Amino acid sequence: MSSIRRMSPTDLLSLNLTNLDPLTENYDLGFYLNYLMRWPSLFSSVQDRQEGIVGYIMGKLEEQPATMRHSEHYTPWHGHITVLTVAPAWRRLGHASRLTERLEQGSDINDAWFVDLYVRAGNKVAVGMYKGMGYSVFRRVVNYYSDDPTGFSDSGEDAFDMRKPCSRDKKLQHIRETGENFLVDPIDVS
DSSP states (O other): OEEEEEOOGGGGGGOHHHHTSTTSOOOOHHHHHHHHHHOGGGEEEEEETTTEEEEEEEEEEEOOOGGGTTSTTOOOSEEEEEEEEEOGGGTTSSHHHHHHHHHHHHHHHTTOSEEEEEEETTOHHHHHHHHHTTOEEEEEEEEEESOOTTSSOSSOEEEEEEEEEOTTOTTOTTOOTTGGGOEEOGGGGO
8 A cells, every 4th residue: 555745854765766766867865855845745755654665756846037038948937847756666556647646736736837857768668658647748858868878879868858738828838749859959958
């Protein structure tokens, strides 16, 4: 039996089961604490009574500075999924969907236009999972990741910037069809 709850500072010491996945980005403790203090409602975990934390999502609310408003790459107020991970033995049980829904609700409550995330273009399983949850590719960020876990490339790996509209975006202004073909550089999304 598992349950979803908000993360606490002591939970950060129990992420090993989930963070050992080679496709999960790992950060230092200060980074996790910063998110926990600034966006506590967007940092949740799936807990099992016996195993402890078996998955978590970490997100934030953000927008680019007003000086960027006239740029074609400007992103308005939105929720962002920084990390979503579930331990291998706990996958395909709906935990990722439940965690994502919780973050989407938190973004909606805060009047966000959309929720976005970056995923390795080569991670077909994750891309398919996000598409199944209603996300679509908005753009391809060329060489976003500085490493290529497959070992086939020295230049890094592209990322898909995937988005799902929140209730505020009734006209779907921040969603794009065929986003896989819309190429941008990493500097355009920083």
